[in-house]
Amino acid sequence: MDPQHPPLSPWLRRPRHRPQADVRLICLPHAGGSASSLRPWQYLLPSGIEALTVQYPGREDRFGDPMVDTMHEVVDAVVNALDPLTDRPYALLGHSMGSAVAYEVAVEARRRSIPAPVRLFASGRPAPHHAHRGDVHLRDDAHLAADLTRLGGTPPEVLADEELRTAVLRYVRNDYRLIETYHPTRAKPLDIPVHVLIGAQDPECSVEAAATWETTTTREVTTEVFPGGHFFLAQQRRRVAATIAQALGQDPGDTAPTWPSTP
Structure with a gap:
C-alpha cells in the first residue's frame, strides 16, 4: 500500500482521482440517493477540485451491506472515512437529507479536533433545527412511492417495475426513517461559510427556509437560487458546477474536455 495514497473507505466513491487538486469536495446524497446520482455535475468540476461521494450502504455496489438508519452511525462512519483525507483543504456538500448529514459531520469533526471544512454547501433543505420531520417512513409503499x-x-x-420498485423502496424507507427520526445536535454555531443552494420550484425549501442556515454559523451565509425543483442539481448541472468552483476559488472554465465513457 502506498502510504501517500491510502485506500478509500468503503463509504466513499471517487469518480475522478485528482492527486494534484487544491481542494476535496465531500458530497452527501439525498434520502434514497447514491454516489452515481451526483456524478453528472461532478464531472464538470474544474481540475482543482477532487469530488468524493459518500455511498450509503444498501444500494448500488453496496446493496448487500447492512443499512444504517440512524444519523449517529452514518456521521461516525463518514467522519472516520474523511479523517485520512484532511491532509488538504476540503468542503462538504449535502443535498436534502445529505445537508443535515453534512452539518453533523462538520460538528463531529470539530468535536474530534479534525480540521474543519473550508465551506459547507447545503442544498435543498432548511437548516437541521428548522426542518419538518415528517412520518413518510411509517406509511405503506404506495405513499412512499407517491x-x-x-x-x-x-x-x-423504476416505480413501474415491481421488482425494481421493491428494491428501491427498501433503502428509500430506511433513509426516510433516518432523517425523520433525526434529532439535530445542539451545538454552538460553526465557524465556516455556508452556501445554500435551492431550486426556485422546490417544495421542500423556499428562500425563507434557506435563510435558517444563518443560525448554524458565525460566518457568512450565501443563498443561490437555481431554476428547477428539488433535483435542480441534475437539471442545472453546469451552473451548479460553476457555482461550486467559484465558491472554492477555482476557475469554472478549467474543466476536463471529455465525458467519461463509464458511469
Missing part, C-alpha cells in the same frame, strides 16, 4: 413522484427524482419506469 412522495418520490412528488419530488421528481425517481424515473417513473
